[in-house]
Amino acid sequence: MLKSVTIFTTNTCAYCRMVKKYLSIKGVLYDEVNLDENPHRRSEAQQLSGALTVPITVVTKIDDTKEVIVGYNLARLAPAIA
Amino acid sequence: MIDKTKQIIVYGADWCPDCHRSRGLLTDLNISFVYIDIDKNQAAKKKMLDLTGGRNVIPTIILPDGKILQEPSNQELEAALGVNLKQTAQDKEYIYDVIMIGGGPASLTAAIYTTRERIETLILEKGVVGGMAALTDVIDNYPGFEEGVTGLDLADHLQKQAERFGSKIDYNEVTSITIEAGNIKRLKTTNGDLLAKAVLIATGSDYKKVNIPGESEYFARGVHYCATCDGAFYRDKKIAVIGGGNSAVQEALFLTRFASHIDLLVRSSIKASDVLQEKIDELVSEGKITVHLQTKTLAIEGENNEVKRVLIEDGSSNKSKLEVDGVFVFVGLEPNSKFLVDSIIELDDIGFVKTNDNLETAMSGVFAAGDIRSGATMQIASAIGEGATAALKIRHYLEG
Ligand SMILES: Cc1cc2nc3c(=O)[nH]c(=O)nc-3n(C[C@H](O)[C@H](O)[C@H](O)COP(=O)(O)OP(=O)(O)OC[C@H]3O[C@@H](n4cnc5c(N)ncnc54)[C@H](O)[C@@H]3O)c2cc1C
Numbered sequence: 001m002l003k004s005v006t007i008f009t010t011n012t013c014a015y016c017r018m019v020k021k022y023l024s025i026k027g028v029l030y031d032e033v034n035l036d037e038n039p040h041r042r043s044e045a046q047q048l049s050g051a052l053t054v055p056i057t058v059v060t061k062i063d064d065t066k067e068v069i070v071g072y073n074l075a076r077l078a079p080a081i082a
Numbered sequence: 083m084i085d086k087t088k089q090i091i092v093y094g095a096d097w098c099p100d101c102h103r104s105r106g107l108l109t110d111l112n113i114s115f116v117y118i119d120i121d122k123n124q125a126a127k128k129k130m131l132d133l134t135g136g137r138n139v140i141p142t143i144i145l146p147d148g149k150i151l152q153e154p155s156n157q158e159l160e161a162a163l164g165v166n167l168k169q170t171a172q173d174k175e176y177i178y179d180v181i182m183i184g185g186g187p188a189s190l191t192a193a194i195y196t197t198r199e200r201i202e203t204l205i206l207e208k209g210v211v212g213g214m215a216a217l218t219d220v221i222d223n224y225p226g227f228e229e230g231v232t233g234l235d236l237a238d239h240l241q242k243q244a245e246r247f248g249s250k251i252d253y254n255e256v257t258s259i260t261i262e263a264g265n266i267k268r269l270k271t272t273n274g275d276l277l278a279k280a281v282l283i284a285t286g287s288d289y290k291k292v293n294i295p296g297e298s299e300y301f302a303r304g305v306h307y308c309a310t311c312d313g314a315f316y317r318d319k320k321i322a323v324i325g326g327g328n329s330a331v332q333e334a335l336f337l338t339r340f341a342s343h344i345d346l347l348v349r350s351s352i353k354a355s356d357v358l359q360e361k362i363d364e365l366v367s368e369g370k371i372t373v374h375l376q377t378k379t380l381a382i383e384g385e386n387n388e389v390k391r392v393l394i395e396d397g398s399s400n401k402s403k404l405e406v407d408g409v410f411v412f413v414g415l416e417p418n419s420k421f422l423v424d425s426i427i428e429l430d431d432i433g434f435v436k437t438n439d440n441l442e443t444a445m446s447g448v449f450a451a452g453d454i455r456s457g458a459t460m461q462i463a464s465a466i467g468e469g470a471t472a473a474l475k476i477r478h479y480l481e482g
Pocket of ligand 1 (some may be wrong): 183185209213215220223254257284285418452465
């Protein structure tokens with residue numbers, strides 16, 4: 001069971017759009033943190049993923065375990081939200 | 083197996099749900115039968131009662147060998163017939179009119195044309211719908227947009243237009259194409275096999291790696307291939323851009339909106355259009371970009387998981403280091419054709435797909451369009467033009 005899903009994005013990132021589309025198709029609600037509009041949260045994104053890239057999707061399960069998925073990676077995203 | 087030359091007789095009535103179920107199963111199995119409504123045919127009802135020893139139960143099904151089934155479940159009927167609907171469905175895999183591999187401008191355009199002609203079309207995309215175009219910031223030379231159009235917007239419009247006419251898009255990677263009896267093409271994908279009468283290969287190309295120490299170690303942690311994706315992490319930071327072609331220059335220009343300074347590392351000389359060259363010259367005079375010509379990048383170095391500098395060598399073999407926070411690599415593109423190397427589809431020396439004047443490859447009914455085609459001009463307008471041409475050639479092929 002999912003507790004929450006957060007995606008870190010930027011305005012120009014096409015892969016971010018794909019992740020958002022995928023979650024919408026699957027009926028998963030998510031919070032979006034746009035790093036162009038919230039530059040102060042860049043380091044948070046970097047700390048979560050260890051990477052300087054977007055999209056970063058953070059899936060929090062009902063037991064508060066977190067899965068962090070870097071990039072548009074359906075092989076990891078699909079099971080994470082299942 | 084049943085003897086299909088002899089008839090199966092189904093006695094039933096229109097009000098009887100189990101009769102509908104049994105008739106539906108026989109139809110799905112493609113097995114012919116004679117249906118007799120006992121309410122409408124008293125003589126037939128009498129015959130049925132004779133055969134069943136007076137048991138007035140429907141459906142009563144008489145098999146060609148004389149065996150009688152009364153109110154059988156689907157499993158009992160299948161077992162008596164020696165067939166299995168699930169197996170039959172697998173034997174009869176669905177065949178699309180056309181499957182398009184890749185969801186870039188070439189395929190999306192081709193799909194607009196084919197679906198308007200009522201040709202059933204499935205697009206398979208492993209990454210971003212809109213392809214390379216969706217990853218490009220602003221496209222200035224696509225006709226019809228006098229102020230330019232962002233890649234994301236153009237991709238969005240193309241997708242909506244293709245979907246409006248009924249194109250289906252699946253998120254899936256194709257791993258091989260083979261041809262089977264009846265000229266049917268079998269595509270192996272990461273999600274199972276798919277069949278089509280015709281195929282369009284429009285897989286474009288991907289960024290090449292420069293293959294130097296540090297490149298894979300710092301991938302996505304300081305080494306990047308997509309400016310529109312990762313540029314935002316370099317606000318007020320120093321970046322090196324490796325490459326000197328149109329895309330490297332375009333990406334360097336885009337990155338100036340974030341970076342405090344860019345070192346453009348060019349192996350020989352800049353090979354970009356005059357418009358781009360002028361823009362670069364302007365930024366050089368403003369001190370925002372420094373161009374290093376005849377410069378090899380030897381290594382990317384860092385500490386604590388962060389990129390700190392690049393090691394370069396100039397035309398006189400002098401080595402030096404440049405302090406940077408990140409490196410963006412744009413040293414050209416390689417065709418997305420690895421999944422074709424074992425097929426009969428011919429590739430050129432670099433790996434682009436060879437076609438004839440009809441955009442058809444060496445495999446009958448398999449066409450190619452856009453950046454993946456040998457001889458393509460690597461422009462969105464051309465990819466869109468080729469997509470339209472390919473669609474018309476596919477229609478002609480399907481009409482046989
Ligand atoms: C940085 C940059 C800037 C550019 N700027 C311009 C510009 O200003 N103007 C212009 O006209 N052109 C520009 N181009 C070129 C333009 O992007 C391409 O010519 C155009 O996108 C080609 O379209 P296409 O449909 O042939 O292929 P692509 O757009 O490359 O699309 C191919 C798609 O196929 C998918 N794919 C690949 N293999 C498989 C597989 N096995 N299974 C499923 N899917 C697969 C890929 O993920 C991709 O989405 C630029 C290119 C780059 C790199």
